[in-house]
């Protein structure tokens with residue numbers, strides 16, 4: 001999550017914006033493609049839980 005070369009630092013993603021996370025990842029946003037053909041909704045939910053809780057240190 002931290003300092004990815006081509007993306008954004010997800011540790012800084014606002015924790016009160018789950019819907020924005022789900023929409024951005026599902027449908028894509030600016031530089032990022034959509035993931036809806038690759039990830040199921042439950043998998044994106046699981047990614048949100050990972051981001052929300054701060055991931056594995």
Ligand code: HEM
Pocket residue numbers: 006007008013020021024025029030031032033035047
């Ligand atoms: C499945 C894994 C990924 C997740 C969960 C993820 C999640 C996110 C999220 C939540 C944002 C912020 C969207 C917003 O501001 O609302 C973002 C932005 C972005 N992501 Fe990803 N991302 C993933 C994979 C990638 C990959 C592999 C790339 C590059 C090849 C990428 C490139 C970008 C870029 C360039 C942005 C910034 C868009 C902008 O602000 O202009 N992402 N990503």
